[in-house]
Amino acid sequence: MVTSPELDQSEILRESAAAHRHLARICFKTGPPTYTGVELEWTVHDAADPARGVDPARLRAALGRHSPVTLDPASPAEPLRHGGTVTLEPGGQLEISTPPRTSTGALIQATEADIAQVTGLLATAGLTLGRSGIDPYRRPRPMLDTPRYRAMRRMFDRRGPAGRTMMYSTAGLQVCLDVGEPEQVAPRWAAAHAVGPPLLAAFASAGRHAGRRTGWASARMAAWLAIDPARTRPVWVPDDPDDDPTAAWVRYVLAAPLLCVRRSGEDWSPPPGVTFADWLDGALPRPPTTDDLDYHVSTLFPPVRPRGYLELRYLDAQPDRDWRLPLAVLSALFSDPGTVRAAYAIAAPVAHRWSVAARRGLADPALAAAAAALLDLALAALPRLGLPAGVDDDIHEGVRRRLAAVRTADR
Template sequence: MVEVACGDRPLVFEDLVRWFEQGAKPASEWRVGAEHEKFVFKLGSHEPVPYEPGGIKALLDGLTRFGWQPVYEGENVIALERGMANVSLEPGGQFELSGAPLETVHDICEETGQHLQEVKVVADELGLGFLGLGFTPLWTREQIPVMPKGRYKIMRQYMPKVGSMGLDMMFRTCTVQANLDFGSEADMVAKFRTSLALQPIATALFANSPFNEGRPTGFLSARANVWTDTDPDRTGMLDFVFRDGFGFETYANYALDVPMYFVKRDGQYIDVAGRSFRDFMAGKLPELPGEKPTLKDWADHTTTIFPEVRLKQYLEMRGADSGPWSRLCALPALWMGILYDSASLAAAWDLCKHWEIDDHERLRADVARLGLKAQVSGRSVEDVARDMLAIASEGLKRRNRLSGGLVDESGYLSELQHIAETGVTPAERLLELYETRWAGDAGRVFEDFAY
């Protein structure tokens, strides 16, 4: 992370803006970081897995044989690091790989494959399995063990105050993400607007969570629906991104007004949930009287904001359900093809630039329920998805980053292209299995779709 030198003086607003600005890189240095989460379950019983005994801690400990270094919070291992990649656990024990910044989709797929092979070796010894789905198909909130991580305790207490489904977001969802660079403020704005507008299209393509507690929910992405009532202060489609004058300052002002969760001091999380970062900058936090924030506090605060696209010192694509191995590489491929080729970026913006402000939030809600059958500005999401994938494919071909087998990156889009061409989301295929071969037993997904 780039730190701004402020000496001993207190932070001012310009420092916060400059922190975002310093993420800009020349195109030759653009990379992609891929992230994915997965549910851990007990083989046979399909039960969720506790931290210990024989659970998440043992899984983390077992991975150290592959060169991963443990990260502790107090006496508890809560993450692993290897180079610029890390493995972490989400509030309900969801297991996440946050990959290193890499140059190509080929590199991302190699990293992801190596990770899945390593965790499978350890999980097999422990009698555990992994499932890539956007929302847990069986477990209630009460069944899911709580991981020993300080920030999650604070969030767990705060979430029910601001939305009805925040705890579901924490404990019962899994996602796949891609993090991409920008070259300047103008480039950030173009990428942010385009990717935010099209994020619901990615949600539809990746929709893979039709069940809750063993039954169909009426949603194709229960995960996406959860985000519509998690916390309106820190989620959504950010109308201001599409308005004239948007830039780093606009986002910094937005982030300042998002209520805080915590301040970290000496390895401990101090609960300041609901407090104002503006007050913190003025030294007016009751929990830390007279103390003012550092840039690390600002960086931490930006991680507690959850819009469909998030700005840090890069842009995070946050709209997709987790899924099988074959689709984990497709998400970074999709966004690299659109955002890392200037012609593709312009063509993708042409798809959505005429959409009204109200269209964005409506579409976000509709795709959670209808997937590719949703409509926007007189077109079906299925049609928009086909165009979006064609644009991404051309962008990847123009990038011409070849694997050892002299194959470009466009092949990683093939599964998404099949979904768009058939108009059938992964969730609808799961529902068909539920109605036919599974005979109403949603638990069969643990057998048929485990990693």
């Protein structure tokens, strides 16, 4: 999960074969599956009145030297004490991205310490972190305005309001897992996708938005699925489970329309409908570079995104310390090749049910049954993680609690 120095040089791309080589080199870095990372997002609220808007100056004062430069251009953007970095989404959602760790237990402990530091900073300003995957109190409202976010908003507005909901109101939990050895890439890639719908259903927390029930188990995922299928649909599909991951990803990347083109000035909007493949074919005044390709990849948001590691993006933010549960479940399910195969076998029959998982969650019997079987499998594999005693007890209890809720929903 560390970028290689030799990839820092930006090169001009003149053909799709060069783009393919670059994507294969940076997006699927093979090796022993060693590291795990987590990225946590929350909406931010006034502690006394969570429906009240949060002023950027108030959040900037609370975060101080940890403010991202998008909030305070003069900020040193210092990492938190245990290495996590603070960033903000366009609506002011706060994100902590952790350095990857070789131990899930060490990752949990370091992340908890960084969360405690941030919550302490926010508390001094009368602010608190949200508890769900979408803002349950407020309508979508921008806080940050950058050329990237303006271009994003313009493109998404063509398809309706879902883009603004996603940008300004949603909060997710992302788990990052190594790709694995060459022979493990395809099974881990397929399993990472297949377990998505049942685990989305099991951990859905985004049913209420802007003061009303939405009718969705995860209105956060509903917004993501609605904004632009060319950049949010899954890369892997059950109809072609043996498709080469690298080839599938290259096709996806090159076929996706440009979201923005970086240039001097405030307007980064691309010509409508131009894909990266079109850019390679000369659709824009200058040829693209590998840096442009990397930036384009950062504007694609499938449920599983390869970034040298596998970034699993389909989970809602969780209340309080419950973020540890899906992290531990996924770490356990991917702890050895046999468990990966077993997880895939359980989830494959429901691997296509993304929209159903977002709308119905555990009310769908097939998803509930698969979720229960995956949690059972994870419980059996948790001892492999070697969690510290206190953490291990808490995680086991939390997963058993979630499993009981899933089984109740399955009746």
